[in-house]
Amino acid sequence: MNSLVTMNDLTVEEIESILEDATKFKNGEKWEKEKKSYVANLFFEASTRTKSSFEMAEHRLGLQILSFDTGTSSVVKGETLYDTVKTLESIGVDAVVIRHGQDRYFDELSGVTIPILNGGDGCGNHPTQCLLDLLTIKEEFGKFEGLKVLIVGDITHSRVARSNAEALTKLGASVRFSGPPEWFKEEFSRYGEFIQLDEAVEDSDVIMLLRIQHERHKETASLTKEEYHEQFGLTVQREARMKQGSIIMHPAPVNRDVELANTLVEANRSRIFKQMENGVYVRMAVLKRALENRG
Amino acid sequence: MNSLVTMNDLTVEEIESILEDATKFKNGEKWEKEKKSYVANLFFEASTRTKSSFEMAEHRLGLQILSFDTGTSSVVKGETLYDTVKTLESIGVDAVVIRHGQDRYFDELSGVTIPILNGGDGCGNHPTQCLLDLLTIKEEFGKFEGLKVLIVGDITHSRVARSNAEALTKLGASVRFSGPPEWFKEEFSRYGEFIQLDEAVEDSDVIMLLRIQHERHKETASLTKEEYHEQFGLTVQREARMKQGSIIMHPAPVNRDVELANTLVEANRSRIFKQMENGVYVRMAVLKRALENRG
Amino acid sequence: MNSLVTMNDLTVEEIESILEDATKFKNGEKWEKEKKSYVANLFFEASTRTKSSFEMAEHRLGLQILSFDTGTSSVVKGETLYDTVKTLESIGVDAVVIRHGQDRYFDELSGVTIPILNGGDGCGNHPTQCLLDLLTIKEEFGKFEGLKVLIVGDITHSRVARSNAEALTKLGASVRFSGPPEWFKEEFSRYGEFIQLDEAVEDSDVIMLLRIQHERHKETASLTKEEYHEQFGLTVQREARMKQGSIIMHPAPVNRDVELANTLVEANRSRIFKQMENGVYVRMAVLKRALENRG
Structure with missing residues (x-):
């Protein structure tokens, strides 16, 4: 499972490989999963660039996007982030992108088996x-x-x-x-x-x-x-x-x-x-990395 | 670039041509861009009809729709409308539909190079x-x-x-x-x-x-x-x-x-x-007009 | 029109038939309308599971999903639920999923001709x-x-x-x-x-x-x-x-x-x-039932 939550997760070789993939996408290369894949974008904090950019990357990869409105989700009933992500996993989501105000929110998600792509955590990582x-x-x-x-x-x-x-x-x-x-x-x-x-x-x-x-x-x-x-x-x-x-x-x-x-x-x-333009290609590369070895 | 922000933009001939296109769409005619095209709908004011109708028109034309929730966008961090639209342009959006409470909000968007379709400005135009x-x-x-x-x-x-x-x-x-x-x-x-x-x-x-x-x-x-x-x-x-x-x-x-x-x-x-029904066909015609001469 | 608003609507045979269809979907069976079909999900109350699950079911059936954000819809201008649904019907939506805080909200929707799938009404049905x-x-x-x-x-x-x-x-x-x-x-x-x-x-x-x-x-x-x-x-x-x-x-x-x-x-x-996993298959079966006899 290729989550990406901090830059520390990546070796220099992995960074270079992501940048290469991004450049290929920028030059028009295509990559598509044979099986329909589903991604949900969970933005608990305001965002235009990161959210739209991930969504554009998902569209370009032909991924199916599950809408998720944090303000009308069960989070407002007090559901934990873990239970929310576990729910999405249960219904068949293949990867989640998360932005959350809490530093290292992802530490409480270790029981999750789908990849998590960090769209920003508190004052932590991006x-x-x-x-x-x-x-x-x-x-x-x-x-x-x-x-x-x-x-x-x-x-x-x-x-x-x-x-x-x-x-x-x-x-x-x-x-x-x-x-x-x-x-x-x-x-x-x-x-x-x-x-x-x-x-x-x-x-x-x-x-x-x-x-x-x-x-x-x-x-x-x-x-x-x-x-x-x-x-x-x-x-x-x-x-x-x-x-x-x-x-x-x-x-x-x-x-x-x-x-x-x-x-x-x-x-x-x-x-x-x-x-901003490059953000789309980088996110395509990161999504590809997260999804390519999944069934 | 074929924006549509006020009716004044249109000659009688252009109005007639849009109505003709709308009628063709109503009669089942298809039109699809060869290249995947992306549209974002930015509704800063409440709407059911106009928003749903534009979205239906976009679906029918096979356009990719980027979700944009004004309440969780960077607009809440004070980002200007210009910077928001410029961001969407940078990540590859081909056209934006905007409803905004400010009269003639589009005047400040002259630096934008993608078409703007006005979904209502203040007490101004629709x-x-x-x-x-x-x-x-x-x-x-x-x-x-x-x-x-x-x-x-x-x-x-x-x-x-x-x-x-x-x-x-x-x-x-x-x-x-x-x-x-x-x-x-x-x-x-x-x-x-x-x-x-x-x-x-x-x-x-x-x-x-x-x-x-x-x-x-x-x-x-x-x-x-x-x-x-x-x-x-x-x-x-x-x-x-x-x-x-x-x-x-x-x-x-x-x-x-x-x-x-x-x-x-x-x-x-x-x-x-x-x-309401006719709104969908008219918007298909207006979207076609906005997109047909873009690369 | 095959709405589903309460379990009372269903005979034992119909329940069994829905469960069978759900099992088939779980086993990989496909069902797709020839004609593009459109669904809108109207969630007036917080939901993660039901909303995401319906949406996943719709994606899997290849349905087109019209986004509907209750907080920025004309409902905030005081529009009735009936007028909202009638609007969606007018612009070509083929079925609506509704969660609403009012018990039996669907009683006021008898004039609507598209199927209504109840995603929860007040303290009533689900x-x-x-x-x-x-x-x-x-x-x-x-x-x-x-x-x-x-x-x-x-x-x-x-x-x-x-x-x-x-x-x-x-x-x-x-x-x-x-x-x-x-x-x-x-x-x-x-x-x-x-x-x-x-x-x-x-x-x-x-x-x-x-x-x-x-x-x-x-x-x-x-x-x-x-x-x-x-x-x-x-x-x-x-x-x-x-x-x-x-x-x-x-x-x-x-x-x-x-x-x-x-x-x-x-x-x-x-x-x-x-x-949760089963919810997706059941909703696919219910959506199929709602849509299969529509033009």
Whole structure:
């Protein structure tokens, strides 16, 4: 059973194999199960990109999608996540995609026998976001070795920061962090140093901005949006200093004029919409991996 | 790109061509894209008819439908409509259907390259409702020239009134308005005169009742439902005075015994459920128009 | 038109025929309409099992599913259920599945011409739950005659108790009831006697536990969960006294450690997940019955 709940589950070889499959799908390769297969998407937290992207990937693979509205499911009657997933397994669902507000929600699902694809857990992991970021970087530079990646912003609450830092380091890139110092946790030091944005802007190949998770913490109140943008955001002035060939990434949704100047969202060096496009192919690869060895 | 956001976008020839296509679909004609095509339905306001009808049309054309639940999308995180639609475009959606409470929400979507089909904007436009009304009238009378159409009720807040008045006038029908005088706006005078319901009941070919949009305005409080029905509704007594061959229309949902006597909803001359049926064919035609010239 | 709204609609022969069809579907038999058919699932109350199960059944039969989100439908504008269903009928839906909080909601739908499949009405009926229970019992024992079935718990508020008691009695099983005496209604005496749980645990072939409908009544406050479990729940101690070959059933979601000890949910004699699995096949049979004689 090929679940994917954290990037840690994957060896470097497996990551490379997923990226290769994603590239093949992007180039038009087809893959379809002979037997009708069923997937349910359980999004307990708001999502446009991840949910739509998984659904698009499922459609493209010819999978049958079971609708699941968390707000009108038996979860509102107090049913546990385990019982919900076990129910879906019982009625014949072949894989579930889950986004849930609780960190490592998947730990309580060990009794489940169908693959679980993590669409984001609390402040924990978001492996398909990481994979689509890797694919976007690889398409751009053809390699990870020696690349300088700067991750800026809400490191602590981001489920992208940790996965990306870990995977990029494993793949040979060097990672640095920036943003408000109180949002940097000591445990991230093992992946790379903390640095002032203005010092790192000129020699980074990738500036990866993280979304301020307004819905996750209230303690940002100390800075206005304008102050955040001025001190820790990618302003038009900072972008002008970025090195040739370097790119801007953001998992979106962007808080325009906060993490990133409004006019830069669709700038030449922005790969934000490219990241979304790549998300579909990465998820096709991950779904294929989950389903290909099932009866 | 063949968006459809207002009836103004369409020439008389284009309206006629859409109605012809709709009639062909009604007679069983098939049309299918060779390439799998994807549509997302974004309904930010409550809807049964328009949403289900678009979805049925999409199913009949063999389109793939991406589910989109506005309540659990990133819109709740403050994402703009532009970024939401741009996201869907990035992941490969070929067209979007949108209903939104804001008048002319589509003005901010000019940077989008996929077609937008307007399923209703605020108190503004509802072009597919207009087209299905036109199809229903054309089926009944075979023409528009010389027909007398009476539009009754909440002219100001209706997104049907303006589109219909404009289109019917262009097509050669003559339009009059009735209902509470305070709900008639001077700008409608260019399409036709305001007249007392009792004066117009006998010589109108079509009596088109508008739904009181309880959810849009509170200022109706001056009249009880019974009083409204008595003064401005199509009562059983008034219906008895309607001319032979004339029909009753209503975009639904009907407030029974307010705009229309309960027993008249399924009366012989009511075309209310016929309108709904025709909605599917009109939307098939509009979707075909939007998609047929895309890669 | 083959609606299914209560078990009373079905003769013994019809029940047997549905169970046979369900078994055939379980054994891999296919059935598909030549003409594309459309189904809408209208769930006005929370559901995971029933909704997902119907949807899975529809997918397996190759039916087209029209999404229907009750929270964003025109029902929120005050549209009646009748007008909603009539709308779906008008746009070409071939059958509707409905769960609704109002007892016998279907009585107001007599003017509808498409089949209605009841997915649960208030404290009234839940025929497909009954049928899947019957299938599970039949698979286990090969017959109903002479079986002793004990129904335990919230008899009054359960929409399963009445249907099951009635159907099982008709089919030759003998039924008894247990649980808090205040939750037993005199009218159930015609199906079987009320008995203390500890007296019936040893000689019952089937112990069917009912879910405490916390969302339906507040008056359970007199007992804590622990007290309920001790007095009226299937504890580990009671299960140890169950006769050989006997089984545990529960419509789920289970309140773990209330109706049933947590560890017994997946015990050897539990058929809870088997019931869910069987639900899909029973619903395929019921959908086939509803659709096979339609144009």
